[in-house]
Amino acid sequence: MNSDSDLQIAGDILEVPHLLQAPREHPATVAEFAGLARSVAADRSAWEHLVRYDATARWYHRLRTGPGYEVWLLSWVPGQGSGRHDHGPSSGVWTVLEGALTERTERGTRALVPGTQRVFAPGYVHEVVNDTLEPAVSLHVYYPGLTEMPMHSPECSAAAARDSDAGSGAVPAR
Ligand SMILES: [Fe+2]
Numbered sequence: 001m002n003s004d005s006d007l008q009i010a011g012d013i014l015e016v017p018h019l020l021q022a023p024r025e026h027p028a029t030v031a032e033f034a035g036l037a038r039s040v041a042a043d044r045s046a047w048e049h050l051v052r053y054d055a056t057a058r059w060y061h062r063l064r065t066g067p068g069y070e071v072w073l074l075s076w077v078p079g080q081g082s083g084r085h086d087h088g089p090s091s092g093v094w095t096v097l098e099g100a101l102t103e104r105t106e107r108g109t110r111a112l113v114p115g116t117q118r119v120f121a122p123g124y125v126h127e128v129v130n131d132t133l134e135p136a137v138s139l140h141v142y143y144p145g146l147t148e149m150p151m152h153s154p155e156c157s158a159a160a161a162r163d164s165d166a167g168s169g170a171v172p173a174r
Contacts, residue, residue, distance in 0.1 A: 026066040030093075033069070034117055037093045037141050040064070040071060041114070047097065053077050053135050060174060063139070070145035074174050076101060076136040081129030082174060086122075088148035092141060093119050099136025102129050112138075125152055128174075140174055149174070 014020075027033045040046055040063070052059050053075050064071040076099070084104075095117045103110045103118065104127045112118065120126070130136045 027069070030091075030119060033093045033141050033143060034119060036071070037095050037117060037139055041095055041097055041139055047073050047137075047139070051075055051098075051137050055080075058082075058174075065145070068145070069141060069143040072140045072142070072146075072174060073097075074138045074140060076128075076130035076138065078130055078133050078135065081131075082127055084125060084127040084152040084154055085149050086125045086152065087120070087142065087146060088150065089122050090142040090144055090146050091119075091121050092124075092143070092146075093117060094138055094140040097137040097139050099130065099134050100132050101136050101138060102131050103127070104129070146174070 024032065027036045047063060050061055050063070050073060052061075055077050058080055059075045061073045062070060063073045096112045096114050098114060101112045103112055105125065110118075128138075
């Protein structure tokens with residue numbers, strides 16, 4: 001057998017379970033947090049019946065917690081937005097479960113639909129808005145759990161100025 005590695009496993013690895021890494025109960029890496037978001041998104045029975053829409057205030061629900069992390073469910077009626085914010089010391093993964101959302105950052109505007117995932121590090125600044133005519137639902141995983149969400153003044157870009165009416169900076173942004 002030609003191989004660059006001289007490591008070979010003789011026999012059936014499944015017969016030596018003590019050599020296998022035990023499956024982790026909770027995510028601990030970026031990939032595992034992304035996997036958690038993906039698996040929750042795929043399991044509609046875990047979140048669909050919980051979703052509410054509120055035209056007067058942004059609706060959000062803590063779906064799950066684990067060691068050092070939180071999973072939040074958010075809904076967005078047409079026109080609702082987060083305002084421009086960061087997430088304090090938290091990193092995060094978020095994805096759209098239903099509908100479509102627009103994310104604006106200093107680097108541009110991005111449309112997110114179900115299946116799209118975004119990963120961010122502490123200090124990441126963005127604004128999320130539902131600028132479609134249909135309600136949207138999103139899932140957000142924060143590590144560590146979200147303890148602060150400083151709001152930022154709107155960007156002095158033409159796009160931000162054009163869309164500033166869509167934001168609602170006084171409500172929880174996520
Ligand atoms: Fe956010």
